[in-house]
Amino acid sequence: MAIWSGHFPRRSYCASKCSQEPDCVSLLYNMANGSCDLFNVIYDSDDRGDVDYYWVLEDRGSRWVPESCLAVSNCSGITTDGEYWVYPIVTNRRRTKIYCHNLATEPSHFITLKYPNIFVRHDITNWIIQGQECQSAIRLPLKKAEFLKVKLQIKSMVVNGTDNTFTSLTGSKPIQYGYAHDCNGKHYTNPCIHFGTATIDTRGTGLIVDLTV
Template identity: 55%
Template sequence: MIRMTTFFVFLFISFRGLHLKTVSLGFRLIKTKLDFVEPAMTIWSGNSSDLMRCGVECAKEQYCVSLLYDKTTGSCKLFSVVFDSDESGNIDYWILNQESTRWVPKSCQELASCSGITTDGEYWIYPTATNGRRTKIYCHKLAFAPLHYVTLKYPNRFIQHDKSNLINGLECLSDFKGPLNSLDFSKVRIQIENMEVIGSDYAFASLNGSPTIQYGQALDCNGQAFRHPCPHFGNATIDVRETGLALDPTMVFGLITSYSAEIRDFTRSDDGTRISFSCAGWCAICGPTPGPIRFQRSKEFISVADGQAVVCNR
């Protein structure tokens, strides 16, 4: 096993015999888990000459930022992404140092600036707020003022039962005057600097009626919470499975505005990817208190193929 923690590769590239460009790549050894890199990937086991050879191959490849050595085939595995690292992992895995001439973008703005890409889509970003861990982000309006979104794979629906749904102005009825205002999000916007959700952005939301609530909220006006029986129709479903993200476990959900109200039937999955609840009041808004919702990186493995990798050069 290699005992060094860093190594550098300097490669001189000629252009038409007229100029020379120096590519400086410094590699740092980290530990990661086998399934964070690639299924069935062989654990690094080689000598220093093998490692240096891999570094030279990486330097020649324009978009290489990390590498492994495959013992069974004697070949180098080069990657255009930095996989999730874990100090308790069991694989020796090499990624670029900060001193290298190549780097990976921390935001959609950096991605657009360093690459000139103007096509919106799913990209691998390495935000400071996730400790530089690989995060799949939908970059929107790349040609103008890039915005950051998370693409949702499962229904994220938020329902508002307000006074317009009352029949003859009466509370605690088992029926309502439809339709209920609702929001269905296919993507949710975030602030990349802190992974906070901008719940009032409806660019990728389907609106039924004219809801006034935001992502993560529910509203109910069917009756005072202490009255029984009294059905309530405002509810919320947050589901970020298969995004590589989870909900910050320190977030508290409760009453945002209320009159004789309470949050009910609150559930949070063990892995932090799902939250659901209903709201009871006359009238009441339930949701994160204080908001906004915050995401954090989960331990879920997301395939490299799910996003486009972009490597920047100084």
């Protein structure tokens, strides 16, 4: 299936042009000025994710939605990495904004994090006396990982926290998503200062962390 797209200043033009194309779908419609953009396959959205609900149309009647990045690639021929709407089976086909990575080879799925997701490790290199809790120093810079995107297993929507493809690291040892460490003692037994922190923020992604995890 070849990619076809076009911008039209009026809705009537959209209808006329769409009737001339074998397959088309109005992906973007501007209610303010009545213009629209037509596409015959899924297309990546802008950076803000402002894309309306859509179907992919084939053979003038059959319609489908992709459940994974692999489906996006196989069914549309798109090989450009970027943000796409997919409809995972595990979410009962609710649309989810996914960053498709390596579309041309082995597609994988990431969620783009719009706010800082940072995990800090305050490890034993900060001990003043080995094994002595509440007696550690802070030797900067602390080991840190900031995740710009986090990998997902699309069939289960479970995070793969060990993937650091889109991670900014301070220190040589990777830090897993969702994990922090502090050598100054357990936070619930010692009234001492702690420097290891974990910040998880999924605002703007349309997803939340399961509270039972």
